[in-house]
Amino acid sequence: MPTATDPTSTTNPYSNRIVLTTYPSQSVANPIPLTWGSSTAATRGPVIVSRSKTTLSKRNAIGAHGGSYSIYTALAIASGDLEPNFRPNFLNTQPTFNFPYQDAWGDRNKIVSMDPFGHDIVKHYSQYLDEGIDVRPTIAVTRATMRVSEITDAITRGRIPIDGTIVLNSGGDVKVTKVAVEPVWYLPGVADRFGVSEKDLRRALFEHTGGSYPELITRPDMKVFLPPIGGLTVYIFGPPERVSDPRVRLALRIHDECNGSDVFQSDICTCRPYLTFGIEEAIKEAQQGGSGVVIYFRKEGRALGEVVKYLVYNSRKRGGDTADKYFQRTENIAGTKDMRFQALMPDILHWLGITKIDRMLSMSNMKHDAIVEQGIPIYERVPIPDDMIPEDSRVEIDAKIHSGYFSTGKPITEDDLKQVKGRGWESWEDVTH
Numbered sequence: 001m002p003t004a005t006d007p008t009s010t011t012n013p014y015s016n017r018i019v020l021t022t023y024p025s026q027s028v029a030n031p032i033p034l035t036w037g038s039s040t041a042a043t044r045g046p047v048i049v050s051r052s053k054t055t056l057s058k059r060n061a062i063g064a065h066g067g068s069y070s071i072y073t074a075l076a077i078a079s080g081d082l083e084p085n086f087r088p089n090f091l092n093t094q095p096t097f098n099f100p101y102q103d104a105w106g107d108r109n110k111i112v113s114m115d116p117f118g119h120d121i122v123k124h125y126s127q128y129l130d131e132g133i134d135v136r137p138t139i140a141v142t143r144a145t146m147r148v149s150e151i152t153d154a155i156t157r158g159r160i161p162i163d164g165t166i167v168l169n170s171g172g173d174v175k176v177t178k179v180a181v182e183p184v185w186y187l188p189g190v191a192d193r194f195g196v197s198e199k200d201l202r203r204a205l206f207e208h209t210g211g212s213y214p215e216l217i218t219r220p221d222m223k224v225f226l227p228p229i230g231g232l233t234v235y236i237f238g239p240p241e242r243v244s245d246p247r248v249r250l251a252l253r254i255h256d257e258c259n260g261s262d263v264f265q266s267d268i269c270t271c272r273p274y275l276t277f278g279i280e281e282a283i284k285e286a287q288q289g290g291s292g293v294v295i296y297f298r299k300e301g302r303a304l305g306e307v308v309k310y311l312v313y314n315s316r317k318r319g320g321d322t323a324d325k326y327f328q329r330t331e332n333i334a335g336t337k338d339m340r341f342q343a344l345m346p347d348i349l350h351w352l353g354i355t356k357i358d359r360m361l362s363m364s365n366m367k368h369d370a371i372v373e374q375g376i377p378i379y380e381r382v383p384i385p386d387d388m389i390p391e392d393s394r395v396e397i398d399a400k401i402h403s404g405y406f407s408t409g410k411p412i413t414e415d416d417l418k419q420v421k422g423r424g425w426e427s428w429e430d431v432t433h
Ligand SMILES: [Zn+2]
Pocket: 258, 261, 262, 269, 270, 271, 272
């Protein structure tokens, strides 16, 4: 019996003629209508990206599900581990909390980088699923109990009480609602946010992904693109219905991934300390009847990736790690000091129904400005407490404050920056001087 991995296999899941791209005038281009910004899921229409034989003509979006993991799906199919026409069984996968409809869900300008109906496709699009059309969720809502050692420590030290509802015990178990979101881009809206033309955006995306998505060029009628990038996760402390309640105080931390610090606790930056401070403040706000939200974006190393990040670390440590040269080191290697582009970040706030932020647990002027530009006021900004800043990360934080990060401390001058020096490599066995 031949298998999918057998080179002599005669079972071919694909048509013999490879469709490299499609054009709006072709008979294979008969997309199911997708009207971004429609106020109901039914009038908006499902997002369909599958190129299977049954949906190739009905596709109304470019790209693939899974964000950066879409390539693993292809690998699983190529290796024979996954049936190309596999369809998920969605039994019992529905959200643990029904986020109430927000006007922003039906506003094509307010949400441009996620599918506002992506969490409830079984409820909204069952007729398509019944017809065998591959509609997939791009948002999932679940609940969990989590434990972070710094929170356990805060409980031990008496900073966080055990309330039995949010904080369950002295071990530090904390109840949380989690929302995972994969990126779904409405290209005209994304172009708008960056002040570029949709055509230029499409061309750049096409050219700089090795020409992977030719329909970005040939199908201007398809406006939605599922890019191969990481998404985000929302952590909600306290009852999730409070998040969109304007009468309730909200503490918010927007955090961009830093695996080296967040998980492995390297001390060259303030990422994990600020993250755990954000979680602590979010829990406290929820315990006082408010709401606490931490949103974790997969944008490793300012979205430059860990390879670039480590190259920058080396150039810093070998070139004399002073704060005045901090950004220059990154720019020398990456050509820019940051690729996180906070312009799309506020979409998730609109989706959650957040209309104001009482306490913003972030010093980033870029995050602040992006949120305020989207019409969401921030009443208070809370810097990371000084005693939580690891010694070797002073270089980074002072360089950031000098460049515009919010701080309640005294202003940092260019001369000050020259004096702020990171740890060297002197104690390493291969470094003799
Ligand atoms: Zn970091």
